[in-house]
Structures are given as structure tokens and as C-alpha cells.
Amino acid sequence: MRATPLPLFWRLPWLNPLNDVTGWNNLLHTINSTWSLTEVRARVVLRVQECRDMVSLYLKPNRLFKSFKAGQYLSLTLPSNGVLTTRNFSISNAPNRKGLIRLTLRVKADGRVTPLASALKKGDTVRLSQAGGDFSATDPSRGKLLLAAGSGITPMMAMLQHWASQTDRPDVVLLYSARTAEQAAFRDELQTLVHRWPELRVHTHLSAAEGRLSAEALAQKVPDYAARETLLCGPESFMENFAEHYRQQGLEAHLKQEHFQARKTAVQPNAEHFLVFNAEGQSAFSARQGQNLLEAAESDGLTPTHGCRRGICMSCQCKKLSGVVINQLTQTASDAGEAWIQLCVSTPASDLHLEI
Ligand code: FES
Structure with missing residues (x-):
């Protein structure tokens, strides 16, 4: 793939001092x-x-x-x-x-x-980082059940706010488990939402008093849950229990889950080479320790879109699906989950999956 004219301009050697991104960023930061x-x-x-x-x-x-x-x-x-x-x-x-x-x-x-x-x-x-993830309802033909525990309420609040602002609102039930009333977040905001959107049903389950939220309690509080598209988010054990229940009931097709724990990826500080896989899980190229991903991809015959090769133009941005990279400009290690990275200034610290 050919580089665009503007990024080529940035590659002129006599412009090198102007291409010191870290220097520019530091200067801007002081202003x-x-x-x-x-x-x-x-x-x-x-x-x-x-x-x-x-x-x-x-x-x-x-x-x-x-x-x-x-x-x-x-x-x-x-x-x-x-x-x-x-x-x-x-x-x-x-x-x-x-x-x-x-x-x-x-x-x-x-x-x-x-x-x-x-x-x-x-x-x-x-x-x-830029925002990522695809946790959202996808089946317009079904009512929604938002099944949340602890901080799993956070993406649900975003969806409730989004639907509340629409004229054509879906049929939504929120079942939110918190340990105690003092640990139940957004109580006032949920009340305001229900006031604005009377069809919204909100059930709060206090596990310290009522016991852990179980499949039986779900069936009691939301008798039509099996007919709803369910969005599930919370601590891993909470999610595993309900995911297993939905599997046993043959309902897994109607369940969407958001895992807070990033996909576990082993960081390999002493590895000399790392493997980079594409979104389908096929091996795409390999990268040496300290080598940027753009250079590594090109060495293996790939032609990713790029421009300045210095972290300025953003032409080489690519979605990382999993794995850890180091940003060579900031020396920051990424999280192991999804994030947008710039291939020209990212070097791997583990095997990676990229959307390439
Ligand atoms: S090629 Fe310009 S930011 Fe990577």
C-alpha cells in the first residue's frame, strides 16, 4: 500500500527536529x-x-x-x-x-x-485510549434484561441513558445485585430514569440480606427472562454462574457478556520473537524484541497503511484485540485487552492478536 503525500513530507530528513513527537508533546503539555x-x-x-x-x-x-x-x-x-x-x-x-x-x-x-x-x-x-468493545443489544425483536452485579452496573447505565433519550424505547428490565444498600451505585439516577421512563423496571437485589443472586431468584423477579435478550456484566463468578445457567437452558444465543478481566496474555520479557495473529487467529507475522510492528510486518512481506513512521500522522492505527505492546514514544505498556495502537511506535511484549 502506498504512503500518502502528506506523511511522505514528514519523512524529509531536514524535518527530523520537527518530527520529535515527544518533544512537541512535552512542549504542548507545559502550555x-x-x-x-x-x-x-x-x-x-x-x-x-x-x-x-x-x-x-x-x-x-x-x-x-x-x-x-x-x-x-x-x-x-x-x-x-x-x-x-x-x-x-x-x-x-x-x-x-x-x-x-x-x-x-x-x-x-x-x-x-x-x-x-x-x-x-x-x-x-x-x-x-480510544473507546473499544462491542457490548450492546443486537436483537431488536426482543425485550432486554440487563443483569448486573457490583461494578457491572457501569455499562448498563450507559445503555439505559442511551435508550432513555430515544423516543422509541425498548422494553427493559434491570436486575442489579449489590452487596448492601450502601454499595448500590446510581440509586438517585435510577430513580430519575424510572420517573422519566415509567416502563423501565428496576430490581435491586441486596446479596448480604437476600443471599447470592441465583437463577431461581432471576426467574422469580423476571419471569419472562428467557424471552429477553440478556446483557450480563459483573464479577467473574457471577457471570460464570449465569452463563452456565443460560447454557443449560439452551439460551446462550440470547446472552451477551462483558468481561472486566482482560483476556489473560502472558507478558514474555525475555522472549526474542513474538507472534502476531490476525483477527481470525491465523499467524500473520513475527516481530523481534524491540522492533516496531510496522517494520516487522513489512519484513514479512505485508504492506500496512502508513505515513510518517514516527507516531505523528496516525495512518498506521490498528486495533489490537489482545496482547501487550509497549508504546516506544511514551514507554507505556498497554493493557492486555482491546485498544487502538500505532504500528510504527508499538513493539510487542507478548504474542498479539491484531485486526489486520
Ligand atoms: S505511520 Fe504515522 S503514526 Fe504511524
Whole structure:
């Protein structure tokens, strides 16, 4: 594939000093902490305590952030003990006119990122990825059941906000399990939603008092659940139980799941070569330790779209489906899940699956 004229312009050797992206980013950062040529950065505009252990951050991203759909997630990067650490969080609001992103996180006292994130205050700046994921309802012929536990409520809130803003709303039941009433998030917001949208049914299950949410309790609270398209999100054991129940009932075709735990990918710090697979799982090319993915793909005869080869033009952006890469400009390691990466400045730290 041929490079475009503008990116070729950037490759002229006498423009090298102008191509120092890190230098430009540092300069821009000193003028305005959200300005960047290459990074999605966002300013915290509001912090809200949603319940005893969950906090929402309202973020205003810079112009590099593209957009998102209700149900998607993104990665938040923060410095933790001198190292940049990245975690994925579901976006808990629907796209809105103000362009704000709301991330709601459960604060784990022993976590590496959530205590730092929850301590952010108005005016602080964070780094974000583009939004990713395809957790959404797809069957317009069926009513919806949103089955959530703990912080699994977050993508559901985005979908509820999205549907509430439409004139043709689907038939929706939310069944939300929290340990106690103090740990049930968005109680006021859900009340407001029901006020605006009286057909919406919301059941809150308090597991400390009522026991773990079981298939029997589901059948009792939502007798027509089998006829609904179900979106499931919560802790792994909660999801496994209901996924197994749906399998046993032959209902798996009507179940969509969002796993918070990133697909586990072994980071191999001493490996000399890494394998890169395409979306179908076929081996596409291999990359040496420290080699950028664009160069590695070209060495194996592939021709990915590219331009500047310096992390500026974004022509080489590609969706990583799983695996860990290091951004050579920022020396940040990615999460193991889905993210948009630039092939020309990304080097693998594990085997990868890319949408190529
Ligand atoms: S080729 Fe320009 S950003 Fe990668």
C-alpha cells in the first residue's frame, strides 16, 4: 500500500527536529496539560461519590478522542509508583452534547490504579485510549434484561441513558445485585430514569440480606427472562454462574457478556520473537524484541497503511484485540485487552492478536 503525500513530507530528513513527537508533546503539555499531538488526554471536570466504594470521574477529552457508543470501555493510564499503569473501565454514560465521558470505578483498597484514580480531583489530567468493545443489544425483536452485579452496573447505565433519550424505547428490565444498600451505585439516577421512563423496571437485589443472586431468584423477579435478550456484566463468578445457567437452558444465543478481566496474555520479557495473529487467529507475522510492528510486518512481506513512521500522522492505527505492546514514544505498556495502537511506535511484549 502506498504512503500518502502528506506523511511522505514528514519523512524529509531536514524535518527530523520537527518530527520529535515527544518533544512537541512535552512542549504542548507545559502550555495546556491536555494538549498533545498523539495522546488522548482528558481533564477531570467532576468527581462524584456514587456509593460507599464507587466513584465517578467526569472527563473532558482533547480533540484526539473520536467518540464512543453506550456499552463501550476505554483504558485509563496513570502513574503508579513511578510506572505508568493502564486499566480498562466501562464508560458509564451515553454520548452527550457536552462531550463528557463518565468513568465509574470500584475503589479497591489494595488496587494499583483505582485508589489513585479515585483521588483525582477537578483539573487533574489523565491519559485515555480510544473507546473499544462491542457490548450492546443486537436483537431488536426482543425485550432486554440487563443483569448486573457490583461494578457491572457501569455499562448498563450507559445503555439505559442511551435508550432513555430515544423516543422509541425498548422494553427493559434491570436486575442489579449489590452487596448492601450502601454499595448500590446510581440509586438517585435510577430513580430519575424510572420517573422519566415509567416502563423501565428496576430490581435491586441486596446479596448480604437476600443471599447470592441465583437463577431461581432471576426467574422469580423476571419471569419472562428467557424471552429477553440478556446483557450480563459483573464479577467473574457471577457471570460464570449465569452463563452456565443460560447454557443449560439452551439460551446462550440470547446472552451477551462483558468481561472486566482482560483476556489473560502472558507478558514474555525475555522472549526474542513474538507472534502476531490476525483477527481470525491465523499467524500473520513475527516481530523481534524491540522492533516496531510496522517494520516487522513489512519484513514479512505485508504492506500496512502508513505515513510518517514516527507516531505523528496516525495512518498506521490498528486495533489490537489482545496482547501487550509497549508504546516506544511514551514507554507505556498497554493493557492486555482491546485498544487502538500505532504500528510504527508499538513493539510487542507478548504474542498479539491484531485486526489486520
Ligand atoms: S505511520 Fe504515522 S503514526 Fe504511524
